[in-house]
Amino acid sequence: MIAKLEMLIALAQERHFGRAAEALGITQPTLSAGIKQLEDHLGVKLVERGSRFGGLTPEGQRALVMARRIVGDSRRLRDEMRAKRDGLTGKIRLGVIPTALTWASHLAAEMTVKHPGVSFQITSTTSQNIKTLLDNLEIDAGLTYLDNEPLGRVSTVQLYTEAYHLVCHRDHPLAGRDQVTWGDLGAQNLCLLTPDMQNRRIINRNFHEAGVTPMATIESNSTVVLAATVARGGWVTILPSDMADFLVAGRATVAVPIAGAALSHRVGLVTEFQEPHTPVLAALMQTAKDIAPRNAS
Known part of the structure; x- marks a missing residue:
């Protein structure tokens, strides 16, 4: 049956x-x-x-x-039953918003070190799709925003609160600043995530709060495309701090903090609400709790 x-x-x-x-x-x-x-x-x-x-x-x-x-x-x-017999084993299917992919790597690496019998399949997707995939049993857990769209009845572990950075070429006029404001960026040649991404909607609202109407000449659902475009010179982008720091490392680009964000949001692990969770998901949630204090923004 x-x-x-x-x-x-x-x-x-x-x-x-x-x-x-x-x-x-x-x-x-x-x-x-x-x-x-x-x-x-x-x-x-x-x-x-x-x-x-x-x-x-x-x-x-x-x-x-x-x-x-x-x-x-x-x-x-x-x-x-398998965990009682063999210890923690199996594959965790993890759906992740693009701006949290570095955190997915933190979480998966920490989990597999603690539990070598566990493997991961990590898929980049939108925050809206993560809920659908959870409901359809197509993923076991997600990394997504916790407080900006309805998630339904889920268990959550907060990992960090987003802080935003400008990413630009090291020769850009703003590259030497200690920080910039949202108002400083209105006239810049922007490349940003596509409008279906929740991060883009948050960025748009921050611009709106600053009284700025930005124009993105290049849009992509991939942070790699954004970073590669910035590295060519002529464009700038806006990303959460952890992703920004990762993408500029060893490249001709820099990350500059953006001051005065009117809106920022919590990001974390979500799983289907269960009482109790399976041993593998319980271990995943505990691992998320373990890494959050060390890496919280």
């Missing part, structure tokens, strides 16, 4: 029989047969079928909610 519920979850995620089967590592006929068997077992139609996947029926939507809960509980039980 668990395997068939996982088929329903995969089909709802992929919205395509072929892709869902591929994601599960099974054939499409096996997936179709499994969904039909689940429908027969429950006595209701779950999937609208035609020449292609037509969505879930209302009964299918309700079954999907229950399936996620049952499959999640099953995975937690399996993980707990």
